[in-house]
Amino acid sequence: DTAVSQTPKYLVTQMGNDKSIKCEQNLGHDTMYWYKQDSKKFLKIMFSYNNKELIINETVPNRFSPKSPDKAHLNLHINSLELGDSAVYFCASSPRRRFRGTEAFFGQGTRLTVV
């Protein structure tokens, strides 16, 4: 059973389109994240949700909007896609933040290509 799963794995779309990426975790974790890995392979946090509540919102264009319908799901919607949005987007989850040693688990990533 896949612990953190993302769909789709690949996404090719034209500039200006709106697209969504979905993420689901079956680990029972309370906290979920979206990370972006750029062309230089550097990973950076975008958003974090704890029990459906947004707790981290880094400096990300407001064309990016996360949504958490329940604590097992965290989706990422992107409006008016731009060439610079091309990257690999990773979803991750971790146990309740109060516990020390909160190991994070990652999905397989969604490779977004904007043409």
Next chain:
Amino acid sequence: KQEVTQIPAALSVPEGENLVLNCSFTDSAIYNLQWFRQDPGKGLTSLLLIQSSQREQTSGRLNASLDKSSGRSTLYIAASQPGDSATYLCAVIVEAGTALIFGKGTTLSVSS
């Protein structure tokens, strides 16, 4: 602001060698440190998690150490194999509820 640096950026070794990957962080007040492996075109696989109160963790041929006071962690790989070829990422959490801050990784190539 916490920054994570990994040295070297790339490393090539023959099969069977023992090797050390280095990770340093600028603020010693971390919550925990996690080592990951990333294969080309794949996601991140967690290798080892070291809590801030711990000095090291071991899993099979891997041993990770943590020296908070000096802001350093090392990942030791014993008897390297071609299957160990991947990018190894180090990441820290500075406090509960925050996200991982990653280094840029060390790309390891083990030749047979």
